[in-house]
Amino acid sequence: MDRSRPLLALLTATALAVPGLTALSSAARAADADVLTNGGFESGLSGWTCSASSGTTVNSPVHSGSSALQATPAGSDDAQCAQTVSVQPNSQYTLAGYVRGSYVYLGASGTGTTDVSTWTQSAPDWQKLSTTFTTGPSTTKVTVYTHGWYGTGAYDADDLSLTGPGGSGGTTQPPAVPAGLTASSVTSSSVALSWSAVSGATGYAVYRDGVKVQSASGTSATVTGLTASTAYSFQVTAVNDAGESAKSAAVVVTTSTGGSGGDPGGGSAGLPAHALxxxxxxxxxxxxxxxxxxxxxxxxxxxxxxxxxxxxxxxxxxxxxxxxxxxxxxxxxxxxxxxxxxxxxxxxxxx
Known part of the structure; x- marks a missing residue:
């Protein structure tokens, strides 16, 4: 007589009767999904947008595979590379990746709760960064990013992942970074800006010294209310329903000298038309x-x-x-x- 079958049936029935066991297994399987696209950069920068064309892929050094991200901060740009993905509301996600370099950041924004970031001050060899967050009750998209710091040289990133329940809409991307930003018609109180159109953009945002000051529906804008004989740094971003691109390369403009009066910012003399x-x-x-x-x-x-x-x-x-x-x-x-x-x-x- 085979006595193993009743015992096996009893064990199976007992396991299924344990409260929450089936739900836990289902949740664990859902949490194993990586919702990032091309987190190992094996397909170049596909799925990623890097500010001011600061990012590229390299074959050495790599953490695994044959490619990794390398991005170089320059001037007022911190070489941010970002990807926006679809997520589920009220869900927990783990963001992780490997980085090399000084002052390298990994973070997520638009979580609907508390945006998170983690960083390393110095990683001469590959170092793993990891952080977790829970999405808000109406959050369906989150932007994952990595960036360096001003004046600290190039950084590397590889094997980035965002683990959690997959979103229903797949990866959704904000527009590319606007190019060709130029300034003209500079007066003592205003500057006219123009840039190249970005495919898929529904609007643009103008930044002065890192602060958003104006929105535009087209590819030009005039910024007013400036101070005479003063240097300003301007950038522009492209916007659509998926979010906002990284900031463009900066254009530094010095307003012309006004009428009479002192110059409290830097002595009595005005600046030349082309200032260093x-x-x-x-x-x-x-x-x-x-x-x-x-x-x-x-x-x-x-x-x-x-x-x-x-x-x-x-x-x-x-x-x-x-x-x-x-x-x-x-x-x-x-x-x-x-x-x-x-x-x-x-x-x-x-x-």
């Missing part, structure tokens, strides 16, 4: 070392003191602190720093 603007990294030292403010070449017309640093990986708060002498042994004293600012302004420079 530079960022002086006064808060840290990198491969180029530390440059004292008094040693900045006279060819610089505008000197932007940089950079602010995050106070924590997730707060979004930043602060500016001058480079300590432990890291910058040739840094000037506070008194000499202030004196150099006054000397540059007296020479007609803006600091």
């Amino acid at each position: 603007v530079g960022y002086l990294h006064a808060s840290f030292a990198n491969g180029s070392g530390y440059t004292r403010l008094a040693d900045v070449p006279d060819s610089w017309d505008v000197i932007d003191l940089a950079f602010a640093e995050p106070t924590s990986p997730t707060s979004g708060d930043v602060e500016f602190t001058r480079c300590p002498v432990t890291d910058c042994p040739n840094a000037e004293s506070d008194a000499d720093f202030k004196a150099a600012i006054k000397a540059k302004q007296a020479a007609g420079k803006k600091v």
Whole structure:
């Protein structure tokens, strides 16, 4: 007599009777789905949009496979590469990936709850970053991104994943980054901007010094309310129902000299029609070392003191602190720093 069959039937019935066991298995299978497209960058940048054409794919170094992302921050651009995907409301997701470089960030925005990001200050070899979030009750799309930091060189990313319940609509992409941003008709209080049309865009947003100041339905806009003899940095993004693109490459414009009066920003003299603007990294030292403010070449017309640093990986708060002498042994004293600012302004420079 075969006594194993009743025992097997009893064990099967017992397992099915355990409350929540079937639902747990189903949820676990759903959570195993990776809703990102081309997270290993084996298909180039397909599915990804990188700001200011900052990203490319390389064959070395890679974490796995044959390709990885390499993006290089330049000027006021932090080399953000992003992808917008469809997700399920009220669901938990895990974002993970491998990165190399200094000050590399991995995050998600548009979650409908608390947007998240994680970062590493220094990863000379591949380092895994991971964070989790829960979508809001009406959230159907989330944007995943990675970016570097200003003046810290190229970073690498590979094997990015967003694990959780798949969305119903598949991957949805915001428009590409606008190209060809130019400025014209510069006056003491206004600048006319124009750029190339982006396929699939339903509108555009204009940014001044990193802050959105205007929306446009076409490929041009005039920004008003500016201050005479002042340098401004302009960028533009493209918008559609899926979201907003990364910011374009920046165009720096100096408004013309107004009527009479002083120039509180940088001495009594106005700036030339074509001004040289530079960022002086006064808060840290990198491969180029530390440059004292008094040693900045006279060819610089505008000197932007940089950079602010995050106070924590997730707060979004930043602060500016001058480079300590432990890291910058040739840094000037506070008194000499202030004196150099006054000397540059007296020479007609803006600091």
